[in-house]
Amino acid sequence: MTSTKVNVDLVRERAKCTFDLKELIHFVDGGEEITSERKAFEETVLAIKELKDDIPEDYLSHKERYENAIRKACILRELRVRHDQNKPLIPEKPTYVYNILPATIKDISPFFLHESMFIATIWGLMNDEQKAEWLPKAMEMKAIGTYAQTELGHGTFLRGLETTATYDPETEEFILNTPTLTAYKWWPGGLGHTVNHCIVVAQLYTQGKCHGIQPFIVQIRDLETHMPLPGVHVGEIGPKMGFQTANNGFLGFKNFRIPRKNMLMRNSEVKKDGTFVRSRSDKLTYGTMVIVRVNIVNDAAMQLSAAAIIAVRYSAVRHQSQPKPNEPEPQILDYVTQQRKLFINIATGHALRIVGRWLWKTMLGVLQNISEGNLEQLPELHALSCCLKAVCTQDCTAGIEQCRLACGGHGYMKSSNLPLLYGLTTAAMTYEGENTVLLLQTARFLLKTWTQILEGDTKLNPTVLYLLNFAKPTDYRWENTNQGIIKGFQAVAAGKIKTAYDTAMKHVGAGKSQEEAWNLASIQLVEASEAHCRVIICEVFSNEIQRASNTLSPNLSRVLQQLVELYLVHWALEKKGDILLYSTISRDDIAALRIRYEELLALIRPNAVGLADGFDFRDEVLNSTLGAYDGRVYERLMEEALKSPLNAEPVNSSFHKYIKPFWEKAKL
Numbered sequence: 192m193t194s195t196k197v198n199v200d201l202v203r204e205r206a207k208c209t210f211d212l213k214e215l216i217h218f219v220d221g222g223e224e225i226t227s228e229r230k231a232f233e234e235t236v237l238a239i240k241e242l243k244d245d246i247p248e249d250y251l252s253h254k255e256r257y258e259n260a261i262r263k264a265c266i267l268r269e270l271r272v273r274h275d276q277n278k279p280l281i282p283e284k285p286t287y288v289y290n291i292l293p294a295t296i297k298d299i300s301p302f303f304l305h306e307s308m309f310i311a312t313i314w315g316l317m318n319d320e321q322k323a324e325w326l327p328k329a330m331e332m333k334a335i336g337t338y339a340q341t342e343l344g345h346g347t348f349l350r351g352l353e354t355t356a357t358y359d360p361e362t363e364e365f366i367l368n369t370p371t372l373t374a375y376k377w378w379p380g381g382l383g384h385t386v387n388h389c390i391v392v393a394q395l396y397t398q399g400k401c402h403g404i405q406p407f408i409v410q411i412r413d414l415e416t417h418m419p420l421p422g423v424h425v426g427e428i429g430p431k432m433g434f435q436t437a438n439n440g441f442l443g444f445k446n447f448r449i450p451r452k453n454m455l456m457r458n459s460e461v462k463k464d465g466t467f468v469r470s471r472s473d474k475l476t477y478g479t480m481v482i483v484r485v486n487i488v489n490d491a492a493m494q495l496s497a498a499a500i501i502a503v504r505y506s507a508v509r510h511q512s513q514p515k516p517n518e519p520e521p522q523i524l525d526y527v528t529q530q531r532k533l534f535i536n537i538a539t540g541h542a543l544r545i546v547g548r549w550l551w552k553t554m555l556g557v558l559q560n561i562s563e564g565n566l567e568q569l570p571e572l573h574a575l576s577c578c579l580k581a582v583c584t585q586d587c588t589a590g591i592e593q594c595r596l597a598c599g600g601h602g603y604m605k606s607s608n609l610p611l612l613y614g615l616t617t618a619a620m621t622y623e624g625e626n627t628v629l630l631l632q633t634a635r636f637l638l639k640t641w642t643q644i645l646e647g648d649t650k651l652n653p654t655v656l657y658l659l660n661f662a663k664p665t666d667y668r669w670e671n672t673n674q675g676i677i678k679g680f681q682a683v684a685a686g687k688i689k690t691a692y693d694t695a696m697k698h699v700g701a702g703k704s705q706e707e708a709w710n711l712a713s714i715q716l717v718e719a720s721e722a723h724c725r726v727i728i729c730e731v732f733s734n735e736i737q738r739a740s741n742t743l744s745p746n747l748s749r750v751l752q753q754l755v756e757l758y759l760v761h762w763a764l765e766k767k768g769d770i771l772l773y774s775t776i777s778r779d780d781i782a783a784l785r786i787r788y789e790e791l792l793a794l795i796r797p798n799a800v801g802l803a804d805g806f807d808f809r810d811e812v813l814n815s816t817l818g819a820y821d822g823r824v825y826e827r828l829m830e831e832a833l834k835s836p837l838n839a840e841p842v843n844s845s846f847h848k849y850i851k852p853f854w855e856k857a858k859l
């Protein structure tokens with residue numbers, strides 16, 4: 192596309208930008224080298240003709256979409272293997288090189304679960320001998336796999352899973368069975384028709400006793416013919432709200448035998464004679480989940496950033512209404528209500544990427560300690576990854592919907608790509624731990640911490656140290672500054688944790704069981720977790736941008752500081768009820784925050800398009816009629832509409848078949 196074809200509004204917007212776009216792109220990627228690597232990989236991927244589609248995905252049937260996705264997933268897998276050669280399985284930083292993938296498979300790859308949970312579980316839960324056998328097979332795709340935990344009857348409550356693995360010492364095999372309809376595995380990505388292996392989570396029975404759930408690696412299809420093996424009932428679960436090409440499946444077993452060594456034995460073991468040995472802490476299982484959840488934080492941030500780019504560029508191009516007679520219609524980006532919808536999502540996109548990077552670094556440190564036998568920080572990391580996964584996917588889902596609404600009617604078009612982005616992000620609110628349930632897990636950690644504080648223990652984990660400042664009455668005063676707002680959020684989190692703790696204790700005191708008291712206090716517990724998570728996001732975002740300002744140019748640093756402040760003030764206003772309850776904020780402070788919020792919108796306005804460009808998403812990735820770099824919105828909408836198969840003929844046969852006879856009948 193030549194620059195002369197770029198929409199004039201966008202040309203004007205870009206000319207207004209006050210910072211160096213390249214500098215922002217490098218910052219967003221995490222360094223110039225990463226940008227170069229990402230761009231080189233993008234070029235490689237986009238040069239492959241076979242990855243391009245002639246017909247938009249939406250006009251393909253369910254079956255055709257799957258087949259097309261598999262075709263492309265195979266090409267991409269080969270590229271990834273080549274690219275990842277000699278790289279560590281868990282890289283030092285979250286990698287953005289794969290951001291190009293949505294440009295190819297427009298939805299989710301049927302290998303998604305293979306590349307995430309299957310490999311991560313092999314890495315995390317197999318012993319060294321098993322890993323030596325299975326990791327190369329998985330990396331080379333000889334074993335294509337998924338992670339089959341959820342059943343029709345149970346997802347969250349793992350102890351309720353019904354699939355059984357009963358050990359037979361005679362043959363040294365486990366016998367897998369699906370005893371009821373509700374025991375069928377349901378949901379695993381790729382399970383339908385893609386994978387030949389899966390990790391199956393089942394209740395282990397040996398020597399006549401149930402030892403709870405354990406993971407097993409199970410071959411379910413013949414490696415040559417891909418036919419389901421005898422005793423395996425497998426298929427696809429059908430269309431969903433999104434994830435159309437993920438090939439989510441169901442799976443049942445009838446007396447299906449697997450060798451003893453197929454139980455993943457890093458934590459526990461079944462000896463030849465059937466003796467069960469629990470060798471290491473179950474907490475290690477968290478490690479795998481944490482890696483996957485950290486990735487979800489990064490993915491959600493990417494999806495929100497894409498939605499923000501689309502909505503900001505569209506808002507620069509779109510003109511609507513005529514506030515002043517005889518004057519041109521303004522860009523909708525100039526309406527302050529529109530800025531309110533959009534700028535917070537640019538800020539959130541940046542905030543969550545930075546938090547994702549920080550969480551990744553934290554995770555690597557903890558994994559290193561685990562490898563040296565130190566599990567001390569694992570509960571804190573688990574609590575962090577649970578609440579961050581929940582709050583990030585929740586904020587990103589809400590943000591994408593806001594971006595869609597900001598695009599008016601055209602945002603409702605599938606060709607805007609906003610519905611697909613929404614479908615992807617909202618799914619992440621459920622998978623890898625349903626969000627409410629995850630927030631309750633973090634709450635458990637927070638209540639333990641609060642109990643520690645009440646018992647006078649001041650040796651707390653770093654991310655909850657702030658609670659010590661609020662455990663006793665303090666002379667803390669609200670301040671309308673970044674640090675003041677963060678302190679205010681800390682006061683809110685501490686207040687909510689204390690209230691939830693007191694509520695649970697009150698119910699226990701009134702004779703309720705621990706479980707009943709937990710349920711009765713659970714709304715407050717979830718709110719306490721959310722508040723704690725907001726503290727973490729605000730602190731990390733603010734500190735990291737502050738730290739980066741030493742190396743960034745003053746112009747870029749200023750703009751990023753504005754985004755931090757916007758994020759903080761936005762959430763302070765959103766949560767003003769809580770802040771009024773738990774801090775010393777006054778009505779005047781709130782009024783001043785409102786004014787500052789509007790000032791910040793005005794300050795960010797000239798850089799809005801530059802900030803959106805700074806995420807540096809290729810048009811092929813955005814895949815949007817509304818969000819392309821050149822802003823040719825109306826041309827693209829019409830071009831896409833003309834691709835509808837209904838437009839291939841001026842009169843559809845249904846006219847002769849139904850409407851005409853209907854008229855004839857009506858005449859009678």
Ligand SMILES: Cc1cc2nc3c(=O)[nH]c(=O)nc-3n(C[C@H](O)[C@H](O)[C@H](O)COP(=O)(O)OP(=O)(O)OC[C@H]3O[C@@H](n4cnc5c(N)ncnc54)[C@H](O)[C@@H]3O)c2cc1C
Pocket residue numbers: 304337338339340341344345346347348377378379380434439618621622623624625627628631
């Ligand atoms: C797109 C997608 C892909 C998926 N991929 C996979 C996969 O590859 N492999 C796999 O094994 N699974 C997969 N899943 C399943 C997913 O992990 C489960 O759906 C998820 O864990 C939630 O479990 P559930 O469906 O049983 O919901 P439920 O647990 O039944 O939740 C329903 C409601 O009950 C509430 N609830 C449940 N328990 C509690 C509690 N203790 N306290 C308070 N409230 C509670 C929840 O908050 C929620 O509001 C996928 C799901 C989706 C949507």
